[in-house]
Amino acid sequence: xxxxxxxxxxxxxxxxxxxxxxxxxxxxxxxxxxxxxxxxxxxxxxxxxxxxxxxxxxxxxxxxxxxxxxxxxxxxxxxxxxxxxxxxxxxxxxxxxxxxxxxxxxxxxxxxxxxxxxxxxxxxxxxxxxxxxxxxxxxxxxxxxxxxxxxxxxxxxxxxxxxxxxxxxxxxxxxxxxxxxxxxxxxxxxxx
Amino acid sequence: xxxxxxxxxxxxxxxxxxxxxxxxxxxxxxxxxxxxxxxxxxxxxxxxxxxxxxxxxxxxxxxxxxxxxxxxxxxxxxxxxxxxxxxxxxxxxxxxxxxxxxxxxxxxxxxxxxxxxxxxxxxxxxxxxxxxxxxxxxxxxxxxxxxxxxxxxxxxxxxxxxxxxxxxxxxxxxxxxxxxxxxxxxxxxxxxxxxxxxxxxxxxxxxxxxxxxxxxxxxxxxxxxxxxxxxxxxxxxxxxxxxxxxxxxxxxxxxxx
Numbered sequence: 001x002x003x004x005x006x007x008x009x010x011x012x013x014x015x016x017x018x019x020x021x022x023x024x025x026x027x028x029x030x031x032x033x034x035x036x037x038x039x040x041x042x043x044x045x046x047x048x049x050x051x052x053x054x055x056x057x058x059x060x061x062x063x064x065x066x067x068x069x070x071x072x073x074x075x076x077x078x079x080x081x082x083x084x085x086x087x088x089x090x091x092x093x094x095x096x097x098x099x100x101x102x103x104x105x106x107x108x109x110x111x112x113x114x115x116x117x118x119x120x121x122x123x124x125x126x127x128x129x130x131x132x133x134x135x136x137x138x139x140x141x142x143x144x145x146x147x148x149x150x151x152x153x154x155x156x157x158x159x160x161x162x163x164x165x166x167x168x169x170x171x172x173x174x175x176x177x178x179x180x181x182x183x184x185x186x187x188x189x190x191x192x
Numbered sequence: 193x194x195x196x197x198x199x200x201x202x203x204x205x206x207x208x209x210x211x212x213x214x215x216x217x218x219x220x221x222x223x224x225x226x227x228x229x230x231x232x233x234x235x236x237x238x239x240x241x242x243x244x245x246x247x248x249x250x251x252x253x254x255x256x257x258x259x260x261x262x263x264x265x266x267x268x269x270x271x272x273x274x275x276x277x278x279x280x281x282x283x284x285x286x287x288x289x290x291x292x293x294x295x296x297x298x299x300x301x302x303x304x305x306x307x308x309x310x311x312x313x314x315x316x317x318x319x320x321x322x323x324x325x326x327x328x329x330x331x332x333x334x335x336x337x338x339x340x341x342x343x344x345x346x347x348x349x350x351x352x353x354x355x356x357x358x359x360x361x362x363x364x365x366x367x368x369x370x371x372x373x374x375x376x377x378x379x380x381x382x383x384x385x386x387x388x389x390x391x392x393x394x395x396x397x398x399x400x401x402x403x404x405x406x407x408x409x410x411x412x413x414x415x416x417x418x419x420x421x422x423x424x425x426x427x428x429x430x431x432x433x434x435x436x437x438x439x440x441x442x443x444x445x446x447x448x449x
Contacts, residue, residue: 036200036313044210045315048219049322053278055223059230061277063237064245064252065270071239 194405195296195304197397201312202303214304215312218295222286222309255280258428262435272438275326279319280431286310287393287423291416296401310393310426313386320385323434324378331441343445344378346371381437385430392426 201213229248236242241249259269259276289295290308298305309315331340342348346367353364396419403412 034199036198037317038200038314040210041201041213041216041312041314042318044216045219045312046318046322048216048223049282049315049318052219052223052226052282053274053322055226055230056278056281057274060226060233060248060281061252061273063234064249065273067237067239067241067245068249068253074239 194402196401197296197304197307197311197394199313199394201307201314204300204303204305213312214307215309215315218286218289218306218309219315221306222282222289225285225289226281252277258432259435262432263439268439268442272330272435275323276431276435276438279323279434280427283310283319283389283427283430284423287426288420290393290397290423291400291419296397296404308393308397310389311397313390316386316390317382319389319430320382323385323430324381324437327434327437327441328378330438334442335444339444340441343441344371344374381433385433389426389430392422396422 201215203211204214204217205212233245233248236245238245255277256266256269256273259272260266263269263272286309289306290311292306295306295308296304328340331343338348346364349367350361350364353360400412400415400419403415
């Protein structure tokens, strides 16, 4: 039953096509018209397609592709920057390492120099100290001699005074400079 | 009563002298959908995409990957994108719109309101013409007028051969013939592109109409699923062929040594 319907529908479609072509959608005549090709519809569909194309391109594809390109550019730039940063980091690390090595070498040199300088300074200080000690000893000796001289001079003076005092006691007379002079002259005359 | 669609689209109403067919209504529907999507995309376009933008970017990225395989160069893909991208999305949407409930069932007067846009040969011919003509325009812009025309009318090759001897002249005459065949093949491109798309979609519409007429529930579902696939395949085939034509014609021919 249904297949009869299909056959009938097919016939109806043919009739409808004839009717449609008579209405003006696809004017009869020629294979193009039988296929539904119509100049007016062709132009109308061209305008429709152009409009759809413009909408799809300007409202959807162009904004999306430009945003995607922009994002891609940013990613590329970021990757380039990351690479540059990595290169700089590697270079800096290399430079840092070389500077550290150089610093170690310099430090070792300085240590060597310092050790040598310290040894020299120690030696110099020793020599200086020895000299100073010798000088101190010499000064001490001198001062001892001086002290000794002063002491002996004082001792002599004190002894003389003591003798004078003793003599004064013995003689019972106070000696002054005139008496002293007279006494000395008297002694000298006695000696003569 | 089963309704089998006619080859020509049905006129739904007239705007002045212009007959408005049911396929044109389908095109306008697609246009409105694209317009809404476009407005949303434009409004929400952001450097950090949301779900909506991300979905379209994903599809576009996927599509551009396939296009790159044909063109071999992202720059070329981007040059052809306005045409091929629009063609792909339009064919896909209009094919799938043909599966909407109401297509082949809602009537205005004697005519059905909706019918798949690509079951109208006028539209497929227009798209095929745009594809082929734009491929020639890209060719002219890329390789120059004389090089491009020499692919079809090889007079330059013939004049050069006059100085090279009889064998070269014979080769040039053959190449002149080949050039003529190339011109015919360019016309064939329009025919094949338009008729393939039209045939597949029209056949699908007839199939669904007949199946729906025979058994209205469950049985048409697998065929509709098939039509979803056919819609995608036909959109891909039309787009890829357009892309191939554009790529071939915008590539300079190899020089003879």
